[in-house]
Amino acid sequence: MAMIAHKCADHTVTVVDINQARIDAWNSAELPIYEPGLDEVVKAARGTNLFFSTDVDTAIREADIVFISVNTPTKTYGVGAGRAADLRFIEKCARKIAQVSEGDKIVVEKSTLPVRTAESIKRILEANSKGRNFQILSNPEFLAEGTAIADLQNPDRVLIGGDQTPAGLAAIQKLVDVYAAWVPREKILTTNVWSSELSKLTANAFLAQRISSINAISALCEETGANVDEVAAAIGTDSRIGPKFLKSSVGFGGSCFQKDILNLVYLCEHFGLPDVAKYWEGVIAMNDFQKHRFARRVVSTLFNTVSDKKIAVLGFAFKKDTNDTRESAAIYICRDLIDEQANIAIYDPKVCAKQIHQDLAVTDENPHVTICADAYEATKDAHAVLILTEWDAFKALDFQRIYEEMQLPAFLFDGRNLLDLDQLNQIGFEASGIGQG
Ligand code: UDX
DSSP, X not given: OHHHHHXXXXXXXXXXXXXXXXXXXXXXXXXXXXXTTHHHHHHHHBTTTEEEESOHHHHHHHOSEEXXXXXXXXXXXXXXXXXXXXXXXXXHHHHHHHHHOOXXXXXXXXXXXXXXXXXXXXXXXXXXXXXXXXEEEEOOOOOOTTSHHHHHHSOSOEEEEOOSSHHHHHHHHHHHHHHTTTSOGGGXXXXXXXXXXXXXXXXXXXXXXXXXXXXXXXXXXXXXTOBHHHHHHHHHTSTTTXXXXXXXXXXXXXXXXXXHHHHHHHHHHHTTOHHHHHHHHHHHHHHHHHHHHHHHHHHHHTTTOOTTOEEEEEOOSSSTTOOOOTTOHHHHHHHHHHHTTOEEEEEOSSOOHHHHHHHHTOOTTOTTEXXXXXXXXXXXXXXXXXXXXXXXXXXGSOHHHHHHTSOSSOEEEETTOOSOHHHHHHHTOEEEOSXXX
16 A cells, blocks of 8 residues: 555555554654565655544545455354355445445455355345445555565556456456556456456465475485575576475465465365365465474484474564464474474574564563574573575685584574575584575
């Protein structure tokens, strides 16, 4: 929304939330999200044509277009628990829009939703329309965290789905005009609603599948003496495959991949396609395997016990350049090691202690978890160092100093293939990466 405000000076964008603290943060000098370049975009437009408010009713009433961008977590209760998307926030939004709107509205699904959600929104709005005309569009967001601003400035495509009726097509055109302020017209794709909804889930499923595929091969590389980065580079030069998203890792995380694949799995089952469901479920199973495999390797390398040993964890975010920890592989690896009674010392440049405690479901008094102010504090006297997020700053650490302050043998497990293992081994580390047999 900040980007739209920034690029479209003639439109007014009002972002509303019922959470006062969140809105206060958006109106303050310290934004609630760390994202490179976001500060500049927000600060340039804020107060001019970009506003943050808790006055939900007024904002809806005054808007021509309403974007629904609430979260759609995986359901934790009832039918579809653990898989289906929980749509209660979406439904609340739809009811609110129906209740307070005075005129016609275009309602845009921005949240990632299971296929056919637009239909539910539509039925709620139409049942309460009292003569007003509501058009529902699907406009999924493809930005990735950490590169959000660049992705928004220069997207591969913008996808807009809507009814293929004259009123639907007119609504689509209205939203196309907003994006056309900065996105080349040929990159704005228009489809029917269902194609648009399904494309978002499919894009994330394909991306996650690439990571699980290369991670599956990483396990084989470790057994055979092949090197997964070399394999990735070799297959990536095939233009049909391409080089992106082939970086083997401790496993993918983030708010989207797992949730969206589970969603896809649930949909397949719902539509009587258990084999298709199983196929996609394999992507998640492979990712779980990769996370547990890494923790198991740490334990077995450290002479089959980490009990009472200090293990330094560098990086807790699900990837670099974000303070987001949702579904981060680090959470699962730390939990496995805590189960083995290790004492873990965690340092992440952007994730706060409170978040880490919450993710690990421990209090700040738990003797097994210490949050450190820097990498040197975390690694001092440690038996092993784990690199779990590929922060650039970790490449510039003084590994000679780290080595000298560690217990020997000094083990290092690079879960992101970020560091130069030969150099580390020369210093004296027993260093290993992912998929390097
Ligand atoms: C993803 C999609 O990329 C984006 O299009 C969608 O809108 C939201 O979901 P995001 O979750 O922000 O974006 O991050 P992404 O860069 O896709 O990374 C997801 C996870 O995969 C991270 O944990 C990352 O470290 C991991 N990853 C990515 C790898 O392990 N290897 C790779 O080669 C790429």
